[in-house]
Ligand SMILES: Nc1ncnc2c1ncn2[C@@H]1O[C@H](COP(=O)(O)OP(=O)(O)OP(=O)(O)O)[C@@H](O)[C@H]1O
């Protein structure tokens with residue numbers, strides 16, 4: 284990049300890094316219900332960990348479903364505003380295209396796991412994208428190793444512990460190698476060993492350049508991990524920024 288190009292880039296972006304998630308004036312209501320999300324705007328720079336924090340029912344999971352495109356492609360409702368994932372309008376992408384960009388570990392892993400073995404679970408998404416079997420096997424083995432669940436390979440996911448299920452659900456999205464990972468309140472149900480395992484994996488993903496959205500109802504679990512925070516209240520953003528003390532004060 285020449286010096287002139289760099290100056291133009293800084294003028295256009297305010298010197299920010301590439302914004303991999305951009306949300307502009309997003310509002311959403313489920314059918315026959317009041318607005319759950321109200322005029323939400325924010326950006327997430329590539330490679331950062333952003334914390335999405337707010338009390339139960341404030342709209343965190345709904346916002347995540349919008350980011351992943353599940354709303355409105357699969358779950359319908361009244362949506363206004365725009366979301367771009369890696370500069371692509373979510374409305375112009377199919378769910379399979381989005382799944383290769385942004386993967387979500389759901390709050391309740393049982394809603395996400397349905398195959399008879401962990402290995403099948405990890406192979407499911409790439410099989411649906413018609414990726415060649417040899418390549419799928421490589422991805423499955425690499426992912427099992429990376430998140431340290433090789434010993435669970437032939438187990439039935441429904442018989443695993445909560446922490447193990449979250450890891451399998453993560454593995455099932457990682458085999459598509461998305462740039463962005465959403466963790467929707469995975470910490471609260473885990474014991475200390477499970478929490479530290481997930482934290483270790485998240486930091487490893489960050490070191491690989493992944494962008495992480497961590498959703499929690501209280502900042503206590505994870506404030507030390509995040510680069511920036513977004514605080515939601517009743518469907519609205521009431522704070523976004525880097526001041527961890529300010530974030531903590533909302534929850535005292
Ligand atoms: N499929 C749905 N249909 C109708 N209303 C819904 C649906 N899913 C969520 N809601 C409602 O939307 C609001 C926001 O729910 P959401 O699950 O997004 O909140 P949340 O912040 O993730 O809460 P929690 O911390 O308990 O997971 C709640 O009032 C909830 O009852």
Ligand SMILES: [Mg+2]
Nearest residue numbers: 343344390468
């Ligand atoms: Mg939720």
